[in-house]
Amino acid sequence: MTRAGKAAFSLQWQMLAGFLAGLVLGLIVHASARDAAWVDHVTTYVTGPIGQIFLRLLFMLVIPLLVSALIVGIAEMGEMRALRRVGLKTLLYTLLVSSIAVAISLAVVNLLRPGAGVDPVQAQAMLDNAGAGAHAILARGGETPQGMNALIAMVPDNIIRAMADNDILAVMVFALFFGIGLVLVRTDHTRRLLSAMEGLFEVTMRLMGLVIRLAPVAIACFMFNLAAQFGWELLERLSAYVGVVVLALALQMIGVYSLLLALIARRSPLAFFAAAQEAMVMAFATASSNATLPTAIRVAEEKLHLPRRIARFVLTIGATANQNGTAMFEGITVLFLAQFFGIELDWAQQLMVMLVCILGGVGTAGVPAGSLPVVAMILGMVGVPPEGIGLVLGVDRLLDMCRTTLNVTGDLVAATVIASGEPPESVSAPPSPPPPTR
Template structure:
């Protein structure tokens, strides 16, 4: 009863926070639009943004950046290491990892293609965008001033392997840090001793502590969102609403293509099942994911649906779905990719093909390491923005609609986990039949 009461209290608090974030978004937007229409050039507006709203937003971002590296490292290491936790499922773990990376790559590629074709963030006055870019937070300035030109080609490929992991962390080189975490997790899979189990437990503890601290930081998000939106609306006015609507449309289109296009093909050709029957069978889990916006909270329902409705083998379903709640998050990876490119378009930051490929890789690995809780992708998006020289405070532009998009992408994440379990189960059946023959 105590655990149930605690879970209920946490869900209620999370829902209350989402409404507070929406209220902050609307408050900042409305006040900013009023200022834009009545006093666009008043000196007091500059004073407010310089000494009040700007610093509050920067404090929020700095707290996120402070926690994002330990959060991603611990989450990615634990997510990879758990795939080898059960020796009898080692083969299933490898297949699950390969499947996750390939399907996540397809998801991010679809997202980048759509956002580049439709350009929801394009058309903003370049002078205004550059003015705001010049006033960007210290995180983005440090990225722009640190390395000069962005490396490309073979140099960019070599740079994802860090020579010094401490320096990579200090430089916020998130892709290099993720590659280190990926190899470290594989090392924990290969070395099964008491000492490595203690190390894995320490990583799990680091993840839990960081998540708790992140929850504390997120509590000031409503105030930070109001400040972000005031700054943006006071400068961009009604054009902000138009671009925001276009952004939401592109995200929903990408999620829909992945859900009913890519997943249908995977079910039909790899699992050899009817896509219509599959979606009917997993409807309960998808609705639960949409309502809670949490892959972890939906996990018990997803397991029951897999075993009772889809008739998947228990050992495979539980393994794949448990790992998938953290590692197989296609919707999150798509959201991160679209958001980064949209904000780059909005602020007039031209990203080269190599930079977009780097964003794609980070989103794929970020999908593996992102916590399966509401707003779990927020730190990753903020960090990627800093990597590519986009003002990190621009994330405030999308936070107001994040609750709805979070619900949609979580439904895609959970459905994708069930697709993965179905495909992996079909592959295991084929392998067993071939061995018997």
């Protein structure tokens, strides 16, 4: 094993150790001193800030990474024909796999009906306790553009302001247009500009690598806070709901993705998941597709050996657009709350809910709890009290970690499947040698 391989292997085991250490310590504290004042001080002034600083360091670098990776990935396509081919394949793949995710979600939530098994007394108590959090989520949802305004907002009128507002979708649209411009204009100046973008990408990836070395400590802090505050009691109260969400995500991960890898990409699913485990652990720990993007790009290029132009294009697009886990979570949550409040939705309404979840997932921020405003919006659409989102706030962090893992893994699967269909000369795209002189 190479030195780089040992370092990466060591890092992912360090993250796993941090995860287990934080979880065990948190459960011990919850069982022995849950109401002690020092626990609140530790989570407020020590473990909480450490985790937040880690995430903020990653988010600080996400915009330059996303912009440079997408621009370089598009520019390296070499011609519009290759860009159209890869872009169309990415779109068709996303629609197909998202449709499968919708079918799985509808089948599981209607078969198991998790909303029928919640104790109304306990649920009302949890709803009262989470009232402030639910109202904050509803306020965020009210600020989010909807309908035609959301479509218009995808095109930024000021790219600097879009970056400052962390409007990832608008920044991606700008990067797409800029990359297309570099494909269309081939001069010495644009080649230098492309070289500068490549330099920006390399510097950002290097800085991300330095930040990720802090991941084991940050992960331990995340898990300590979660376990110390909630323990297993909240999971027991909402076990049916949590179980249904995790089951649906597992079916998509183990079943659908394995079939796509084996039948289309002609790769061993076991070998793929073994190579992708570092990105999966990072996604689970941070609950953020954006924060995991640098790790996913490195895994795609170094572990899965995918062409970098395919990997960078698909992964940067997928971090916002290809979110199967988010769509499944949002749909199941809406149907679960509808069942709990005794509101029966027919199949047409359920399909409408899942379609909105797919479309809403495209613009969902790739940050922890980024999908909750979308859930609140959909609840209001189907006549379910939006305040019901307070029921799931306590377990959302765990489910956010699970669905983000599926999102990131799905992006890597998409890149693998799409790269497998590219002709060898398009994948490598070596520069053409000059004709021999006579």
